[in-house]
Amino acid sequence: MQEHEVNATVDPLDPPSEDRLPGPETLLSMYRTMVRIRLFEERVLTDYLARKLPGITHSYIGEEAVATGACAALEPIDYITSTHRGHGHAIAKGVELRRMMAELYGKATGTCGGRGGSMHIADFKVRMLGANGIVGGGFGIAAGAALSATFRGASEVTLCFFGDGATNKGQFHEALNFASVRRLPVVYLCENNRYGQYTAFERVTSITDLASRASAYGIPGATVDGDNVLSVYVAVREAVSRARQGDGPSLIVAETYRFQGHMVGDGEPYRSRDEVAERKRRDPIPRFERWLADRGLLDDSTRQSVTDAAATEVEDAVRFAIESPDPDPATVEQDLFADTRASWSVV
Amino acid sequence: MPSLSYGQATRDAMSVVMRMDERVIVLGEDIRWGGSFGQYGGLHAEFGDRVIDMPISEPIIVGTCIGAAATGMRPVASMSFVEFTMSAMDEIVNQAAKFRYMFGGQGALPLVLRAADGVIRSAGAQHSESLEALFAHVPGLKVVAPSNPYDAKGLLIAAIADDNPVIFLENKRIQPLKGEVPEGYYEVPLGEAAVRREGRDVTILAYSVQAVNALEACDRLAAEGIDAELVDLRTIVPLDFDAIVASVRKTRHVVVCHEAWTAGGVGAEIAARLQETLFGELDAPVLRVGAVNAHIPFAPVLERAVVPATDEIVETVRRAVGRTSLAPV
Numbered sequence: 001m002q003e004h005e006v007n008a009t010v011d012p013l014d015p016p017s018e019d020r021l022p023g024p025e026t027l028l029s030m031y032r033t034m035v036r037i038r039l040f041e042e043r044v045l046t047d048y049l050a051r052k053l054p055g056i057t058h059s060y061i062g063e064e065a066v067a068t069g070a071c072a073a074l075e076p077i078d079y080i081t082s083t084h085r086g087h088g089h090a091i092a093k094g095v096e097l098r099r100m101m102a103e104l105y106g107k108a109t110g111t112c113g114g115r116g117g118s119m120h121i122a123d124f125k126v127r128m129l130g131a132n133g134i135v136g137g138g139f140g141i142a143a144g145a146a147l148s149a150t151f152r153g154a155s156e157v158t159l160c161f162f163g164d165g166a167t168n169k170g171q172f173h174e175a176l177n178f179a180s181v182r183r184l185p186v187v188y189l190c191e192n193n194r195y196g197q198y199t200a201f202e203r204v205t206s207i208t209d210l211a212s213r214a215s216a217y218g219i220p221g222a223t224v225d226g227d228n229v230l231s232v233y234v235a236v237r238e239a240v241s242r243a244r245q246g247d248g249p250s251l252i253v254a255e256t257y258r259f260q261g262h263m264v265g266d267g268e269p270y271r272s273r274d275e276v277a278e279r280k281r282r283d284p285i286p287r288f289e290r291w292l293a294d295r296g297l298l299d300d301s302t303r304q305s306v307t308d309a310a311a312t313e314v315e316d317a318v319r320f321a322i323e324s325p326d327p328d329p330a331t332v333e334q335d336l337f338a339d340t341r342a343s344w345s346v347v
Numbered sequence: 348m349p350s351l352s353y354g355q356a357t358r359d360a361m362s363v364v365m366r367m368d369e370r371v372i373v374l375g376e377d378i379r380w381g382g383s384f385g386q387y388g389g390l391h392a393e394f395g396d397r398v399i400d401m402p403i404s405e406p407i408i409v410g411t412c413i414g415a416a417a418t419g420m421r422p423v424a425s426m427s428f429v430e431f432t433m434s435a436m437d438e439i440v441n442q443a444a445k446f447r448y449m450f451g452g453q454g455a456l457p458l459v460l461r462a463a464d465g466v467i468r469s470a471g472a473q474h475s476e477s478l479e480a481l482f483a484h485v486p487g488l489k490v491v492a493p494s495n496p497y498d499a500k501g502l503l504i505a506a507i508a509d510d511n512p513v514i515f516l517e518n519k520r521i522q523p524l525k526g527e528v529p530e531g532y533y534e535v536p537l538g539e540a541a542v543r544r545e546g547r548d549v550t551i552l553a554y555s556v557q558a559v560n561a562l563e564a565c566d567r568l569a570a571e572g573i574d575a576e577l578v579d580l581r582t583i584v585p586l587d588f589d590a591i592v593a594s595v596r597k598t599r600h601v602v603v604c605h606e607a608w609t610a611g612g613v614g615a616e617i618a619a620r621l622q623e624t625l626f627g628e629l630d631a632p633v634l635r636v637g638a639v640n641a642h643i644p645f646a647p648v649l650e651r652a653v654v655p656a657t658d659e660i661v662e663t664v665r666r667a668v669g670r671t672s673l674a675p676v
Contacts, residue, residue: 112451122450129417130450134441140410148415151372174404335452336487338510
């Protein structure tokens with residue numbers, strides 16, 4: 001990981017009132033998650049550029065505060081749906097780095113046995129219902145998981161991650177309408193990283209205040225600093241608690257920034273280096289480090305040990321991936337269909 | 348045994364299964380109202396909130412089914428006319444069909460999408476099509492097209508019991524047809540064809556409304572001395588190719604019939620597989636009966652000119668067995 005000084009050159013966090021924040025243990029765990037995402041993604045970037053990995057990948061670097069703050073506000077029983085830029089969501093929801101890296105390497109031990117790849121990491125065991133290569137693919141699925149909970153009498157909440165680009169898809173509007181009509185326990189969390197693929201979102205979007213679209217569907221909408229893990233946490237926590245109490249869905253827009261291009265290898269001719277440099281001053285990790293340090297929750301040695309542990313974990317994940325077997329081509333037609341009726345019994 | 352229409356038989360299937368298993372929910376547009384053919388009539392009165400009126404948002408209807416199915420429910424969606432599923436092809440093809448495979452075999456996706464297909468009384472180009480080939484082309488979807496009330500109930504129950512996405516196609520013209528339907532639970536297994544009439548001279552392969560027309564064609568052909576065997580495929584995916592081969596080995600002549608377009612259709616796939624498998628055992632080319640390559644027009648005479656009926660089946664079988672020239676008329 002690039003060296004981040006705990007110093008005054010980063011924009012300070014503007015924290016929500018501290019009584020709504022989690023305890024020190026959770027705060028440190030959130031910090032750990034952000035560092036793990038950053039180091040994982042840096043390694044993925046390196047290995048893609050070195051052509052060690054097949055396919056393409058979309059880097060989550062710079063957006064760590066969103067996944068981390070949001071997933072820290074969830075319980076293990078809660079579901080998430082994710083996007084093509086989904087590695088951070090998966091890590092924050094608890095997917096093992098080993099199995100994620102093995103999936104990126106296309107190995108049999110990957111989360112999807114090498115069937116999915118970067119854009120389709122899924123781990124139902126931790127209730128991560130899949131990264132999705134189709135922009136807006138999660139809107140309906142999240143509504144369905146939420147509807148399901150209401151029938152099963154479960155207190156689960158579903159959180160749907162999506163990008164600013166997805167807010168111009170019909171499914172966004174259709175899902176918000178339906179979720180509102182049924183008062184579904186779902187939180188729609190937009191990561192506005194300013195670009196939909198290679199186009200600035202302002203150029204193709206009718207308004208800049210995306211959260212105001214919530215009012216069209218009679219649900220609460222809020223905008224938060226998506227580079228501030230604490231703001232994300234507090235906003236999502238509130239929306240989750242509302243959802244769990246039966247008070248329906250919410251829309252949250254986390255304003256953040258994509259440090260990398262749309263995908264690895266993107267030359268980024270559509271934005272200036274100055275813009276990127278300016279936004280990197282708001283890098284969510286050093287900002288959170290400084291906030292923690294100011295409160296005596298993070299000293300240099302803890303910071304170093306968190307970084308070292310994450311680096312070791314990533315290195316171990318790469319080794320695991322490389323040493324894992326390839327999937328067997330003879331299995332390529334397996335799992336197209338479930339063994340019928342595994343979950344059905346005639347009473 | 349009660350006599351029910353096709354539509355009533357599917358309604359009975361829903362009722363039987365919903366009583367058995369609370370995980371079965373049904374959602375769709377205008378669903379509480381009961382459906383054009385009574386397919387959902389009375390379900391809301393009996394099952395209340397498990398019968399869900401949805402906004403006219405097909406992508407969300409299907410997306411909701413996927414999310415609900417992945418988390419323990421067994422949703423059945425009414426998609427109304429099959430053309431309306433086109434708005435949700437993203438969810439059907441990119442999500443439902445791929446969900447299990449792409450995620451490495453995690454979980455099951457037990458959902459059924461019911462849709463009415465076929466021409467009926469000049470409904471026009473966007474309410475008359477038969478689109479099973481689109482679904483059959485995509486790995487990961489099962490495709491069912493019953494031809495009679497008994498099968499409609501048994502296949503719908505089997506579709507709901509199945510742990511995979513099933514497209515259940517209900518032809519509009521055969522909805523009023525009545526037949527004997529047993530009470531209570533029974534299944535017609537997916538992937539099992541039924542021989543409707545045994546014959547020696549030629550095999551007619553059909554499903555849905557064309558299985559009804561083909562049976563009528565068999566009677567007319569018998570009067571001409573042509574002894575046709577009719578195999579009702581019942582499900583297109585999985586396809587009961589063993590049953591097809593068994594019949595064709597016997598008759599050595601084949602005509603495949605469907606209401607969908609001939610071009611790129613299910614008949615083309617079956618014909619290709621037959622020549623790959625049984626080339627030396629065929630005495631004539633595999634012939635197809637299907638819609639001509641045009642959209643379904645409005646004027647009754649034009650509609651009839653696009654979509655085949657019993658006359659075309661009779662004529663094509665005559666050509667297959669050499670009673671008339673092989674060249675299309």
